Amino acid sequence: MDEAFLKAKTILTKLHNKGYEAYFVGGSVRDYLLHRTIGDIDIATSALPEQIMDIFPKTIDVGAVHGTVIVLHEDEQYEVTTFRTEEGYEDYRRPSHVEFVTSLHEDLKRRDFTMNAIAMTLNGELIDPFGGKEAISSKRIQTVGNPDERFREDALRMMRAIRFLSQLSFSLSMETQYAISENAHLLEKISIERITIEFEKMLAGPNCQAAFPILVDTKLFHYIPGFEKESTKIKKFSTCRWNHLKERAEYWTLVCYLLDKQDVKAFLSQWKLPNKVKEQVLVNLSCLNSVLQKSWNKKHLYDCGEECIQQVERILDVLGIRQDGSLYQEYRQLPIKQRSEMVISGKDLLQWYDKKPGKWVSQVLEKVENGILERQVENNKDKIKEWLLSCNPK
Numbered sequence: 001m002d003e004a005f006l007k008a009k010t011i012l013t014k015l016h017n018k019g020y021e022a023y024f025v026g027g028s029v030r031d032y033l034l035h036r037t038i039g040d041i042d043i044a045t046s047a048l049p050e051q052i053m054d055i056f057p058k059t060i061d062v063g064a065v066h067g068t069v070i071v072l073h074e075d076e077q078y079e080v081t082t083f084r085t086e087e088g089y090e091d092y093r094r095p096s097h098v099e100f101v102t103s104l105h106e107d108l109k110r111r112d113f114t115m116n117a118i119a120m121t122l123n124g125e126l127i128d129p130f131g132g133k134e135a136i137s138s139k140r141i142q143t144v145g146n147p148d149e150r151f152r153e154d155a156l157r158m159m160r161a162i163r164f165l166s167q168l169s170f171s172l173s174m175e176t177q178y179a180i181s182e183n184a185h186l187l188e189k190i191s192i193e194r195i196t197i198e199f200e201k202m203l204a205g206p207n208c209q210a211a212f213p214i215l216v217d218t219k220l221f222h223y224i225p226g227f228e229k230e231s232t233k234i235k236k237f238s239t240c241r242w243n244h245l246k247e248r249a250e251y252w253t254l255v256c257y258l259l260d261k262q263d264v265k266a267f268l269s270q271w272k273l274p275n276k277v278k279e280q281v282l283v284n285l286s287c288l289n290s291v292l293q294k295s296w297n298k299k300h301l302y303d304c305g306e307e308c309i310q311q312v313e314r315i316l317d318v319l320g321i322r323q324d325g326s327l328y329q330e331y332r333q334l335p336i337k338q339r340s341e342m343v344i345s346g347k348d349l350l351q352w353y354d355k356k357p358g359k360w361v362s363q364v365l366e367k368v369e370n371g372i373l374e375r376q377v378e379n380n381k382d383k384i385k386e387w388l389l390s391c392n393p394k
Helices: 003-017 027-033 049-055 104-109 132-137 147-153 156-168 174-189 192-203 208-217 231-239 248-259 264-270 275-294 298-318 327-332 346-353 359-373 381-391
Strands: 022-025 042-045 059-063 068-073 076-082 084-087 097-100
Touching: 003 022, 003 027, 003 042, 003 049, 003 068, 003 076, 022 027, 022 104, 027 132, 049 059, 049 068, 049 076, 084 104, 147 156, 147 174, 156 174, 156 192, 156 208, 174 208, 192 208, 192 248, 208 231, 231 248, 248 264, 248 275, 248 298, 264 275, 275 298, 298 327, 298 359, 346 359, 346 381, 359 381
Parallel strands: 042 076
Antiparallel strands: 022 042, 059 068, 068 076, 084 097
16 A cells, blocks of 8 residues: 555544544545655545544534545544535536545535545555546546536536546546537636646646547637637647646637737736736747747846756747757856846936936946946946946046
8 A cells, every 4th residue: 555545544543543434535536546746635534523523632613514524644634524415516617515424435426537436445455436446557547437417517527527538648438428428518617727728738638649630529628718729729739749848828828829919918817817927927928939049149138047947948849849959058158047137227327427317227238238238248237337338428
């Protein structure tokens, strides 16, 4: 058993000692079977929330009404949830009624995909009533039970299916893909914040390029902001090596570039992205378009800055566009990287020229800045003064 599970065994043992059933469930069991890094470990139990809180001294009530309690143990947090059934998904996302049950089978039955409906005992034995292990072996994403019912219960599951396809390099079962096509319109009922989370996880998956054609084939793209009329462009997304990207803004820069969005701010605002990400995307796009149209120069490298250059270099690599030399290497060789590194200020100019402050100060500073970048003058106060006064006498 993985070390992460061994550390959490104490929780299952305590629940067992009090007479309750308890199992490891969900994504951690799936990832264990896939030999992936284990993330959060979730536990399902027959104990009720108040009983869980009585047993463990350190808990956080994050949703006891729905059966979930966070148990704090050895500096780790474990989500412990009472066996339950759900019904009445009026908003196609959250159940209007949760009923606590004593059956593990009933609890697993409510889950989204068979690979996520496997439980594991304290001793590492698997309980797999819906064929999740076989689905994992076949690399198949299959819903638990009727796929139409699962997607009508929670429409976000359709985006989760595409995300898993990208993350795990699995494929959708025929029934699952058909059901997504039939229920794609229900994605309109889901908040954009939820869609954004799944979409970004999809973009970061190692098999991301395979996900885009599925978005088109299942018609999900009709209900994704800014993608509605872009089926041809979306299919071209699969030609890019998305897994070479690293930062959040890089992914969105490439999305905007491939969709050829004219109003980038409006498009990104639809996705409720943080201002910092939106601003970086705008800078990245400006630099990307410039290098594609007229290549780089020292001033452009200087204006873009280190972060942008590194991100744009990776985007160019993803697009399969080779550049002569390294942009970042050229940037590192610049005599200054920002105006604050200049050894002079407006105060020096006022002394040298003996003139009143005005627009001319910023104009001369810019002249010095460009002169240093082009190595017309060294970033040295005396040499700048000599250079300036010889070019622009008082």
